[in-house]
Amino acid sequence: MPNQIVIEYCPKCGWLLRAAYMAQELLTTFTTELDSVTLKPSATGGRYHIYLNDALLFDRHEASGFPEIKTLKQWVRDRISPGKDLGHSDR
Structure with missing residues (x-):
């Protein structure tokens, strides 16, 4: 099964940069485990959901x-x- 993450964020709240940063970090850490990370603007104000x-x-x-x-x-x-070692993130 492909592993997919969706980060649904509120664009009116200015959370695009936060969502992009999280996407970058996840894609960098899970280079072979994740098939995609999608950024999805939410129609609901204040929403910030992460789906796996x-x-x-x-x-x-x-x-x-x-x-x-x-x-x-x-x-x-x-x-x-x-079993994946996250290095400094595990300490």
Whole structure:
């Protein structure tokens, strides 16, 4: 099964750069494990959702903020490549 991430962000909130940064970090870390990372502008104001293979991985509203990139990488790793060493992100 291909591993796909969708980052749905609120363009009115100015979160495109944050979404792009997270996409870059994930694509750099999971070069062979991820098939795609898609940035999707949301029609719903304030939304910032991250989906992995169509399952909700993160909801900014539920978390009351944004995840640290280290934490996001660990969540993705634990689901698609549990044995992968994340180097400094595991410390």
